[in-house]
Amino acid sequence: MEIRKVGVVGCGLMGSGISQVAVAAGFPTVVSEVNQELLDKGRASIERSLTKLVQKGEFSAEQRSQALGRLQSTLTLEEFADCDLVIEAIVEDLDHKKRLFAELDRLVKPEALLASNTSSISITELMTATRRPSRFLGLHFFNPVPLMRLVEVVKTVVTDPEVVQLGLGFARRLGKTPVLTADRAGFIVNRLLIPYLTDAVRAFEEGCGSIEDIDQAMKLGCNHPMGPFTLMDFIGIDTVHSIAEILFGEYREKRFAPPPLLKRMFLAGMYGRKTGKGFYDYGDAKNPKVNRLL
Numbered sequence: 001m002e003i004r005k006v007g008v009v010g011c012g013l014m015g016s017g018i019s020q021v022a023v024a025a026g027f028p029t030v031v032s033e034v035n036q037e038l039l040d041k042g043r044a045s046i047e048r049s050l051t052k053l054v055q056k057g058e059f060s061a062e063q064r065s066q067a068l069g070r071l072q073s074t075l076t077l078e079e080f081a082d083c084d085l086v087i088e089a090i091v092e093d094l095d096h097k098k099r100l101f102a103e104l105d106r107l108v109k110p111e112a113l114l115a116s117n118t119s120s121i122s123i124t125e126l127m128t129a130t131r132r133p134s135r136f137l138g139l140h141f142f143n144p145v146p147l148m149r150l151v152e153v154v155k156t157v158v159t160d161p162e163v164v165q166l167g168l169g170f171a172r173r174l175g176k177t178p179v180l181t182a183d184r185a186g187f188i189v190n191r192l193l194i195p196y197l198t199d200a201v202r203a204f205e206e207g208c209g210s211i212e213d214i215d216q217a218m219k220l221g222c223n224h225p226m227g228p229f230t231l232m233d234f235i236g237i238d239t240v241h242s243i244a245e246i247l248f249g250e251y252r253e254k255r256f257a258p259p260p261l262l263k264r265m266f267l268a269g270m271y272g273r274k275t276g277k278g279f280y281d282y283g284d285a286k287n288p289k290v291n292r293l294l
């Protein structure tokens with residue numbers, strides 16, 4: 001089997017990025033949304049993003065218009081019937097996703113692959129909503145999709161090896177570098193990244209160093225582009241907290257649990273850059289000042 005036509009459900013932040021890289025790589029792609037307004041918004045963001053690539057000289061104007069010509073947008077799932085691969089990128093909600101997969105399973109041709117871009121829900125659990133468990137996998141892209149080179153290809157205990165190869169090959173055809181991971185909470189990246197970030201909070205709570213010094217230490221000592229507190233403010237304290245809860249729920253080990261300070265910041269709505277306050281205060285966005293948290 002070969003992947004020729006792609007479907008993407010959801011045209012938000014991730015769905016629009018996935019659709020963009022698929023059409024740019026030459027795949028005829030159908031993308032759906034819940035209403036016309038969101039569909040138009042998603043398409044406009046793909047158009048803007050491709051325009052930027054033309055301005056940067058990475059794409060010609062003709063390549064941009066050819067790519068957009070391969071993009072079909074729809075409000076009905078029936079349009080996915082002849083896709084070879086359908087990638088779900090809707091809201092992170094188990095019931096929502098299971099309902100969608102049950103419907104896709106009924107509508108899409110039986111040999112097609114179904115994939116989820118979920119960050120935290122078990123691929124195995126989503127797979128149970130379908131009657132094609134061996135043709136189900138995770139394709140976890142990173143934000144912003146057009147720039148981030150990694151795709152985690154997630155296999156379950158029943159994913160067919162041919163399907164795994166198709167997933168890896170598809171990611172490569174998008175110009176990405178795939179890595180293979182088993183269906184475990186956090187996959188590879190978040191399983192390693194989130195405990196590192198939450199450990200920085202514990203180190204701070206234990207008096208190991210100040211927020212600025214821990215950030216500086218990891219930047220200069222490990223050549224990281226930014227320190228852990230700056231990174232958590234970027235990702236969002238709500239997101240870091242939620243992934244830590246999910247990892248703790250899966251592994252039941254203290255090292256995965258959200259530390260008390262992170263939980264209090266989450267409860268207080270201090271989500272980082274998106275709310276203007278996190279480990280740093282972004283009142284003056286160009287010159288963030290550390291918050292007094294202890």
Ligand code: NAD
Nearest residue numbers: 010012013014015032033034089090091092117118119143
């Ligand atoms: P988002 O809110 O920007 O987009 C989700 C979109 O799905 C919304 O526009 C919504 O209207 C649409 N939608 C909901 N139900 C739908 C349905 N039944 N049919 C069609 N469209 C529907 O969210 P996002 O950040 O793009 O996240 C989408 C998925 O990607 C989530 O599972 C998330 O965990 C995962 N993810 C997110 C990131 C990230 O950094 N944001 C990274 C990797 C993976």
